[in-house]
Amino acid sequence: MRVMVAIDDSEESFYALNWALDNLFRNMGALPEASGGSKAVPTLLLVNVQQALQHYGVPIGPVGGAAFYPTVSVMESVKKAQEQISAAILSRALQMCKDKMIEQVITETLSLNGNAKDEICQAIEQKHADLLIVGSRGLGKIKRAFLGSVSNYCAHHAKCPVLIVKSPKDHE
Numbered sequence: 001m002r003v004m005v006a007i008d009d010s011e012e013s014f015y016a017l018n019w020a021l022d023n024l025f026r027n028m029g030a031l032p033e034a035s036g037g038s039k040a041v042p043t044l045l046l047v048n049v050q051q052a053l054q055h056y057g058v059p060i061g062p063v064g065g066a067a068f069y070p071t072v073s074v075m076e077s078v079k080k081a082q083e084q085i086s087a088a089i090l091s092r093a094l095q096m097c098k099d100k101m102i103e104q105v106i107t108e109t110l111s112l113n114g115n116a117k118d119e120i121c122q123a124i125e126q127k128h129a130d131l132l133i134v135g136s137r138g139l140g141k142i143k144r145a146f147l148g149s150v151s152n153y154c155a156h157h158a159k160c161p162v163l164i165v166k167s168p169k170d171h172e
Contacts, residue, residue: 001040001042001043001130001131002042002043002045002127002128002129002130002131003020003024003025003042003043003044003045003129003130003131003132003133004045004046004047004120004123004124004127004129004131004132004133005017005020005044005045005046005047005093005132005133005134006047006048006049006116006120006132006133006134006135006150006154007046007047007048007089007090007093008048008049008089008116009085009089010135010137011167012135012136012137012165012167013134013135014092014093014096014135015135015165015167015168016133016134016135016136016165017046017093017096017133018096018100019133019165020044020133020165021096021097021100021102022100025042025044025100025102025105026100026102041104041105041106042104042105042106043105043106043107043108044097044102044105044106044107044108045108045109045110045123045127045129046090046093046094046107046108046109046110047109047110047111047112047119047120047123048086048089048090048109048110048111048112049111049112049113049114049115049116049119049120050082050083050085050086050111050112050113051082051113051114051115051116052113052114052115053075053078053079053082053113082113083111086111087111090109090111093109094107094109108127110123110127116150117150117153117154117157120132120134120150120154120158121153121154121157121158121159124158124159124160125159129160130160130161131160131161131162131163132154132158132160132161132162132163133162133163133165134150134151134154134162134163134164134165135151135164135165135166135167136151136164136165136166136167137149137151151164
């Protein structure tokens with residue numbers, strides 16, 4: 001079984017990971033393989049997606065005036081910062097797995113850049129995930145209409161079952 005958990009810097013995504021560790025992976029051990037007698041080792045795929053860098057101009061001054069375009073060094077600096085953020089998020093997730101003493105589970109990390117909705121759905125296909133687990137931020141109807149919902153998009157477009165984990169504060 002290959003389970004993908006989408007992680008960002010929100011507490012909701014870490015709650016979803018914690019839920020998966022407690023309810024799916026604790027004491028899971030090796031699973032029997034469908035064909036043959038060998039054991040299949042469960043895999044936990046931790047994926048983080050950083051927003052792709054947009055190279056665009058920022059107008060300065062009156063309408064029709066000059067525009068500021070970020071330099072290559074600024075773009076490289078932002079990209080490096082995003083890589084560090086992604087590494088920190090995935091490191092925190094791996095530490096959670098270690099703290100839960102999840103044994104006999106292969107854990108892989110994946111750091112991607114782009115639109116989270118699309119990148120997660122593509123990663124599911126590329127990594128052959130059997131289940132996607134995402135947290136729910138509990139956006140209201142208006143925010144969800146303007147910002148979109150990664151979990152909603154994935155529920156409708158992913159090529160595997162999707163489990164959306166609501167945090168306890170969503171139940172209040």
